[in-house]
Amino acid sequence: MYLVQTSNFRVKMKNQENNKPLILIVDDEDFFLKIISHNLEPLFNILIAYNGKEALNSVHKHSPHLILMDAVMPVIDGIQACKMLKSASCEKIRETPVVIVTALDDEDSVDRAFGAGADDYITKPINVHVLRRRIQHILKRRKAEDELVELNRSLEVKVNTEIKKRLDQETVLIQQSKMAAMGEMIAAIAHQWRQPLNALGVTIQNIKDAYRFKEVDEKFIDRVVSDSFHQIKFMSDTIDNFRNFFQHTKEKTAFDTCKAIKEVNSIMSAQLAFHGIKVKVDTNTTDNLTFKGYLNEFMQVLLNIITNAMDAILEARKKGRLGKKEGDIVISNYRKDKRIVIEVNDNGGGIDEKILERIFEPYFTTKKHKGTGIGLYMSKIIIENNMKGKLYAKNTGQGARLIIELEENGSTEGRYRGVKRI
Numbered sequence: 001m002y003l004v005q006t007s008n009f010r011v012k013m014k015n016q017e018n019n020k021p022l023i024l025i026v027d028d029e030d031f032f033l034k035i036i037s038h039n040l041e042p043l044f045n046i047l048i049a050y051n052g053k054e055a056l057n058s059v060h061k062h063s064p065h066l067i068l069m070d071a072v073m074p075v076i077d078g079i080q081a082c083k084m085l086k087s088a089s090c091e092k093i094r095e096t097p098v099v100i101v102t103a104l105d106d107e108d109s110v111d112r113a114f115g116a117g118a119d120d121y122i123t124k125p126i127n128v129h130v131l132r133r134r135i136q137h138i139l140k141r142r143k144a145e146d147e148l149v150e151l152n153r154s155l156e157v158k159v160n161t162e163i164k165k166r167l168d169q170e171t172v173l174i175q176q177s178k179m180a181a182m183g184e185m186i187a188a189i190a191h192q193w194r195q196p197l198n199a200l201g202v203t204i205q206n207i208k209d210a211y212r213f214k215e216v217d218e219k220f221i222d223r224v225v226s227d228s229f230h231q232i233k234f235m236s237d238t239i240d241n242f243r244n245f246f247q248h249t250k251e252k253t254a255f256d257t258c259k260a261i262k263e264v265n266s267i268m269s270a271q272l273a274f275h276g277i278k279v280k281v282d283t284n285t286t287d288n289l290t291f292k293g294y295l296n297e298f299m300q301v302l303l304n305i306i307t308n309a310m311d312a313i314l315e316a317r318k319k320g321r322l323g324k325k326e327g328d329i330v331i332s333n334y335r336k337d338k339r340i341v342i343e344v345n346d347n348g349g350g351i352d353e354k355i356l357e358r359i360f361e362p363y364f365t366t367k368k369h370k371g372t373g374i375g376l377y378m379s380k381i382i383i384e385n386n387m388k389g390k391l392y393a394k395n396t397g398q399g400a401r402l403i404i405e406l407e408e409n410g411s412t413e414g415r416y417r418g419v420k421r422i
């Protein structure tokens with residue numbers, strides 16, 4: 001046994017053996033200290049203090065695993081010392097188990113001890129075997145608690161890393177869907193512009209011819225200017241439509257789903273007409289088809305679905321599967337119970353049953369380099385997460401049917417997840 005002597009307190013300390021827990025015994029009776037430390041020594045490293053003040057200093061200095069504290073002592077008594085330890089700013093000190101070991105067995109002393117934060121209470125005279133067992137039990141429990149805290153901490157770190165990874169992946173997906181949507185938009189604009197550009201070309205050619213044949217007069221110029229402005233206005237309106245369409249809506253608005261379908265149809269009409277695909281919008285005008293949600297996101301979903309229908313029809317035609325039949329897309333919009341349903345049917349031959357389950361997975365595509373495979377994935381996120389609806393697919397025999405179901409009241413729970421637009 002050696003003595004650690006500092007200016008303001010005395011601590012007797014046994015030579016420390018590794019792997020044994022360190023127990024601080026605080027008591028003002030030398031005899032008691034001797035007996036207890038002798039009995040605990042085989043199992044624990046022992047640290048000794050003679051009063052509450054010495055105990056506090058010792059705890060700060062040696063961080064024992066457990067404290068056996070007498071209640072009645074000079075300078076600072078055990079209960080007060082316990083209270084001070086349990087309100088220490090350092091978490092490790094606060095968490096050190098304190099067992100009050102005292103001759104006092106009245107209710108008031110017991111209550112004061114537990115009130116001060118003591119972890120256990122043992123009355124003297126002490127049964128050393130019971131004391132050993134209790135210390136071991138407390139230490140075991142504390143170790144398990146520490147391991148649990150550590151496990152929680154590492155789980156939290158794991159969860160946070162996973163969340164970050166998911167968010168990063170989602171950002172990449174959103175970015176890619178933006179690019180895909182941009183590609184689709186440019187294709188649609190190109191088609192919308194083809195006709196007015198041709199018309200402008202013809203008008204310019206006319207000016208040249210008219211000049212050659214001396215037909216240029218004020219009336220002619222007025223007509224040319226008015227025709228040209230008309231075409232330019234159409235082109236400019238097209239751009240405005242697209243710009244509005246691709247601005248993202250953060251706020252939910254009440255919109256008529258049928259009107260939204262017609263708007264998407266008009267944006268895509270030139271492209272669809274160019275490919276000889278007829279679109280029919282089938283709706284029962286007496287139904288109130290107003291839904292509260294993110295209008296532009298909804299339109300993006302329709303754009304994705306109609307583009308897929310168009311791709312399927314073009315592919316079927318290329319492979320000669322359509323025969324003499326025309327390409328047809330039929331969009332129905334109706335109310336079923338409390339739900340608004342939108343169906344997009346095509347006659348492109350349908351989706352292979354083997355992949356029907358997989359088409360909503362990110363990056364799943366059968367279009368090789370022509371598709372990214374995120375159109376339907378993003379569409380499902382928009383409809384199911386942001387608008388609390390449902391999006392699924394079926395085969396009709398003729399082709400595919402993509403079905404959107406929107407709950408009349410479900411949309412209020414939807415959380416905007418930042419599906420950004422261009």
Ligand SMILES: Nc1ncnc2c1ncn2[C@@H]1O[C@H](COP(=O)(O)OP(=O)(O)OP(=O)(O)O)[C@@H](O)[C@H]1O
Pocket residue numbers: 180304308309312346348349350351352359360364365366367370371372373374375376377400
């Ligand atoms: N109307 C449809 N008819 C037949 N197959 C379809 C139809 N709609 C979707 N699919 C299948 O689902 C797959 C996934 O569609 P999705 O829109 O997610 O990706 P993509 O069209 O391949 O690429 P992109 O990201 O450019 O849209 C398609 O590759 C296609 O095989």
Ligand SMILES: [Mg+2]
Pocket residue numbers: 304307308371375376
């Ligand atoms: Mg697609």
